[in-house]
Amino acid sequence: MERRFKECFAELCADRASDAIVSARQKDAEYVVAVDNINSIIDSLNILLSTSNQQLLTQLADAYSNRQICETRLAYEQGMRDGLRLNKIVGGVA
Numbered sequence: 001m002e003r004r005f006k007e008c009f010a011e012l013c014a015d016r017a018s019d020a021i022v023s024a025r026q027k028d029a030e031y032v033v034a035v036d037n038i039n040s041i042i043d044s045l046n047i048l049l050s051t052s053n054q055q056l057l058t059q060l061a062d063a064y065s066n067r068q069i070c071e072t073r074l075a076y077e078q079g080m081r082d083g084l085r086l087n088k089i090v091g092g093v094a
Contacts (some may be wrong), residue, residue: 004051006090 042061046054 010090013090 042057045057051059
């Protein structure tokens with residue numbers, strides 16, 4: 001019975017991972033489109049703004065990039081913690 005549970009659990013995890021990969025790819029494509037739109041808007045704004053305001057826009061873009069880096073790091077760390085917990089559940093060595 002325990003072995004069957006582990007097999008079912010492993011299959012469920014594989015299905016979830018597959019779903020997560022598909023979702024991430026879709027969101028990645030959406031992200032690429034959004035970044036292209038943002039870059040287009042920034043180019044248009046740079047034409048309209050004075051030099052000092054362009055510097056503010058650059059600082060805003062840098063802050064946004066730093067935020068994305070922090071969010072990615074947090075998601076990675078949470079994934080590692082989840083992986084360790086999952087390893088304990090399925091009887092692995094942690």
